[in-house]
Amino acid sequence: MPAVRSRAYARKKAAGTAVTAYRSGLEEKIAAQLEAEGLPVVFEQFKLKYVVPAREATYTPDFVLRNGIIVESKGIFDVEDRKKHLLIREQYPQLEIRFVFSSSRSKLYKGSKTTYAEWCEKNGFEFADKLIPAAWLREKSRPIPEGILIAKGGE
Structure with missing residues (x-):
């Protein structure tokens, strides 16, 4: 059965208090893999600015x-x-x-x-x-x- 994308996945961290919301089961599995390897899970804590290139468009007046x-x-x-x-x-x-x-x-x-x-x-x-x-x-x-x-x- 395919995962429902619109449903947010929430998982409690090992500390028991913090909750990280994943938007997919795949994100949740990757976080679990990192934890199992003893690595920190750094999920959606940063942003990167970028410019969407301009595109030429046309307008047809009525x-x-x-x-x-x-x-x-x-x-x-x-x-x-x-x-x-x-x-x-x-x-x-x-x-x-x-x-x-x-x-x-x-x-x-x-x-x-x-x-x-x-x-x-x-x-x-x-x-x-x-x-x-x-x-x-x-x-x-x-x-x-x-x-x-x-x-x-x-x-």
């Missing part, structure tokens, strides 16, 4: 208006989308990206106190519900600089 406003329509605005849009804003501050939500009153995640609207306000994004506001359609043109948006198939 709608690009004639006036240069980019409109992203969202029913669900998950954490990956939020991270992506913060990165895009950081790398392309000249772009005007706005959101149209099914409901800007939706919470970021179950149990969250923050709504999509509050996230947008905090991060400087304009937003609307259900449809693009007519005012956005009539705004003065903001040309998108050459080379930022690439036609699909023109990678």
